[in-house]
Amino acid sequence: MRAIEVSGLSKSHQGFPAVRDVSFEVAEGTVFALLGRNGAGKTTTVEVLAGFQRAGSGTVRVLGLDPWSDRAALRQRVGIMLQEAGFFPELTVAQTVGIWRDFTAAPRPRDEALELAGLEDRSGTRVRQLSGGEKRRLDLALALLGRPDVLFLDEPTTGMDPEARSRTWEVVRDLAGQGTTVLLTTHYLEEAQRLASALAVMDQGEIVASGGMAETLAARRGRVAFRMPAEVRPADLPLAVTLEGDLAVCRAEDPDLAAQTLLSWAAARGVRLAGLEVRTATLEDLFLDLSRSAR
Numbered sequence: 001m002r003a004i005e006v007s008g009l010s011k012s013h014q015g016f017p018a019v020r021d022v023s024f025e026v027a028e029g030t031v032f033a034l035l036g037r038n039g040a041g042k043t044t045t046v047e048v049l050a051g052f053q054r055a056g057s058g059t060v061r062v063l064g065l066d067p068w069s070d071r072a073a074l075r076q077r078v079g080i081m082l083q084e085a086g087f088f089p090e091l092t093v094a095q096t097v098g099i100w101r102d103f104t105a106a107p108r109p110r111d112e113a114l115e116l117a118g119l120e121d122r123s124g125t126r127v128r129q130l131s132g133g134e135k136r137r138l139d140l141a142l143a144l145l146g147r148p149d150v151l152f153l154d155e156p157t158t159g160m161d162p163e164a165r166s167r168t169w170e171v172v173r174d175l176a177g178q179g180t181t182v183l184l185t186t187h188y189l190e191e192a193q194r195l196a197s198a199l200a201v202m203d204q205g206e207i208v209a210s211g212g213m214a215e216t217l218a219a220r221r222g223r224v225a226f227r228m229p230a231e232v233r234p235a236d237l238p239l240a241v242t243l244e245g246d247l248a249v250c251r252a253e254d255p256d257l258a259a260q261t262l263l264s265w266a267a268a269r270g271v272r273l274a275g276l277e278v279r280t281a282t283l284e285d286l287f288l289d290l291s292r293s294a295r
């Protein structure tokens with residue numbers, strides 16, 4: 001079943017086309033990453049899906065409902081963590097969660113929400129004293145209060161330290177494992193690659209790449225890199241390489257095979273390929289390729 005369906009969505013801000021003819025679907029219980037450079041249109045898309053902005057044209061459905069006209073019905077089933085949360089700075093973390101619970105149907109217990117977000121040690125701290133990353137964790141605690149079926153996370157781990165970030169990843173994975181559908185925007189490509197099973201990349205309001213994470217990456221070329229031996233010239237090598245400082249980099253559809261070819265060549269000549277690194281394509285490679293082709 002599809003939890004989110006977007007078909008031909010367009011949305012302008014004062015005549016500026018922020019989102020243009022965007023279509024994608026998110027299967028129930030999966031994590032979907034919406035990626036793209038600053039200003040690509042991700043937040044606008046999420047805000048339309050969350051019912052904060054009305055679609056300009058096109059069709060949008062969340063759990064089969066229209067996020068704008070069925071806002072009241074959806075509010076109980078959707079959790080939202082947007083980029084700019086408005087908190088009361090003088091309230092403590094526990095008081096903030098307490099107030100939010102009053103507005104939430106069948107909320108999680110306060111301490112469970114704080115623990116999920118890794119804020120159990122901060123419950124007595126005033127919101128104004130929280131660090132940026134801790135405020136993001138409070139956002140997460142609030143988004144999770146109502147045990148949502150669909151969770152919108154707009155740059156959820158910005159400002160978090162590595163430990164908080166990996167803890168958040170675990171929470172997101174667990175939620176998806178329990179059936180929650182998660183739509184994530186992030187500038188951390190590693191985060192998207194680790195969490196999401198499908199993705200769409202936006203640029204200037206349009207989708208420029210989309211599909212399953214594994215298939216999308218498998219279709220890209222991987223990379224073999226090694227330190228260029230002083231006695232070897234690039235033209236001597238059996239495969240084409242580019243030089244990045246003292247690193248020789250070979251892009252290949254099958255990087256394992258390319259590495260084998262290079263190693264057999266080196267072994268036959270008694271040459272050592274120091275620091276050899278073989279990896280399949282990452283989201284970063286996809287981004288670099290997309291921005292190269294956009295130039």
Ligand SMILES: Nc1ncnc2c1ncn2[C@@H]1O[C@H](COP(=O)(O)OP(=O)(O)OP(=O)(O)O)[C@@H](O)[C@H]1O
Pocket residue numbers: 013014016017018036037038039040041042043044045
């Ligand atoms: N309320 C608004 N009024 C006018 N223009 C807006 C408004 N909101 C967004 N825009 C413009 O629409 C475009 C898309 O913005 P959006 O916030 O959706 O991008 P984004 O992909 O989320 O970017 P970021 O990664 O920086 O958060 C940008 O050019 C932005 O300046």
